[in-house]
Amino acid sequence: MIDIHCHLLPNVDDGPTSWEESLEMARLASQDGIRIAVTTPHWIQRTKWEPSPDEIKKKVEELNNKLKENEIPLTILPGMEVGISENLPKLVSSGEVLTLGESHYLLIEIPFVSLPLGIEEIIFNLKVMGIYPILAHPERNQELQKNPKRILDLVKAGAFVQVTAGSFCGYFGEQAKRCVIQFAKFGVLHAVASDAHSAKERMPILTTGLKVLEEFIGREQVELLLANTYRFIGMESVT
Numbered sequence: 001m002i003d004i005h006c007h008l009l010p011n012v013d014d015g016p017t018s019w020e021e022s023l024e025m026a027r028l029a030s031q032d033g034i035r036i037a038v039t040t041p042h043w044i045q046r047t048k049w050e051p052s053p054d055e056i057k058k059k060v061e062e063l064n065n066k067l068k069e070n071e072i073p074l075t076i077l078p079g080m081e082v083g084i085s086e087n088l089p090k091l092v093s094s095g096e097v098l099t100l101g102e103s104h105y106l107l108i109e110i111p112f113v114s115l116p117l118g119i120e121e122i123i124f125n126l127k128v129m130g131i132y133p134i135l136a137h138p139e140r141n142q143e144l145q146k147n148p149k150r151i152l153d154l155v156k157a158g159a160f161v162q163v164t165a166g167s168f169c170g171y172f173g174e175q176a177k178r179c180v181i182q183f184a185k186f187g188v189l190h191a192v193a194s195d196a197h198s199a200k201e202r203m204p205i206l207t208t209g210l211k212v213l214e215e216f217i218g219r220e221q222v223e224l225l226l227a228n229t230y231r232f233i234g235m236e237s238v239t
């Protein structure tokens with residue numbers, strides 16, 4: 001499996017706070033069957049979380065070396081979870097933010113309360129420059145929880161949908177669980193990721209959530225979803 005959204009690098013955001021914890025998270029991910037993880041530190045304009053692409057790439061290289069030394073069969077790719085703003089196209093073209101594994105897909109975080117005005121236009125403007133936006137855990141957004149059908153407009157505008165495995169298990173509340181199941185029934189799930197932040201609470205584990213999803217869409221559809229997730233790092237699929 002591939003995890004396209006997790007926070008595995010130490011001391012860059014609210015993820016792990018030491019290399020030991022990063023390695024522990026990598027061990028958990030690998031035990032769960034994850035072979036590739038795109039680490040996606042938060043990048044939010046004008047906040048303390050504006051890591052440079054070079055800093056992230058350097059830390060990814062360091063982590064990959066540590067994984068080899070410790071014989072943990074997991075490959076890390078660089079990425080970011082970028083807070084939505086009108087100037088996303090400029091941030092991408094100037095190289096200030098990283099796409100997923102340097103593919104054409106950009107992971108975008110939306111607010112937890114309402115959807116920004118003009119979100120469709122932002123999606124469209126990215127598409128025009130050949131960048132495909134992936135919405136990070138939209139099932140946790142209150143506006144979408146109240147009106148899950150609104151996701152269909154965003155998908156129609158060109159967005160992809162990444163949901164968090166823990167949402168299926170109710171870790172983010174009943175509303176998020178109901179919403180994510182609704183998305184599954186609409187057939188608009190494009191990736192299930194861990195959004196892991198630590199080795200103890202929000203862990204890099206996909207299988208528990210996928211088991212719940214399976215009850216709604218069946219094993220075959222889950223397998224298809226997992227195989228298709230590879231497109232987000234520019235790979236066809238890996239079996």
Ligand SMILES: [Fe+2]
Pocket residue numbers: 005006007081136195
């Ligand atoms: Fe995240």
